[in-house]
C-alpha cells in the first residue's frame with residue numbers, strides 16, 4: 255500500500271496568488287527550521303517552445319522547468335535548509351527526484367511510494383537540508399523516460415561553506431535529443447531510448 259506522508263499542502267489558489275512568474279527565483283527567507291531559515295525556490299514544470307537546435311531552425315516543443323531547458327539552476331550552500339515548491343502545469347502527473355542528494359526518504363520524489371504523485375494543476379513542497387557539497391541534478395521520477403526526454407532536468411549545485419578559489423565555475427548540462435529535420439520532437443517514443451542528462455561542473459584553478 256502506498257505510503258502517503260502528510261502532504262505539505264499548498265492549496266492551488268493561495269499558491270497561485272503568490273506565484274509571480276514562471277521563473278525559479280529565490281524568495282524571501284521562509285520560516286525557520288531548527289533555527290535555520292530555509293532558502294525558498296519555485297519550480298514550475300510546464301510545456302514550452304524553445305530553440306533546441308538554434309540558428310534558422312524552428313523551435314522545439316519541450317517540457318521545461320522555469321520555462322527553460324535545462325531547468326533553472328538551483329544553487330545553495332552546504333548545510334542550507336532548502337524549500338522547493340514544485341508546481342505541475344504538465345498534462346500528466348510528475349514528481350521531482352533530487353539525484354544524489356542524501357535527504358530524507360519522504361523528499362526523494364518516488365511517486366506513490368514516498369509521496370503522492372503531483373497531479374496536473376497541483377503543487378508539492380519539498381523541504382530538506384543539503385548535507386554534502388557537490389554537483390547534482392534534479393529530474394522527474396514519474397514517467398521518467400518521457401519527462402526527462404522532453405527536457406525536464408536541471409542542475410543542483412551545492413557550494414562548499416568556504417568556496418575554493420577558482421577563476422571560473424562552469425556548469426554543463428548535457429542532453430541527447432532525437433529530432434526531425436525541422437527540429438520537431440516527433441512522437442513520444444522518439445525520446446525513450448535516447449535521452450540522458452549529465453551534469454559536470456568544471457572549475458579552473460587560478
Ligand SMILES: [Cu+2]
Nearest residue numbers: 351353354393
Ligand atoms: Cu536520478
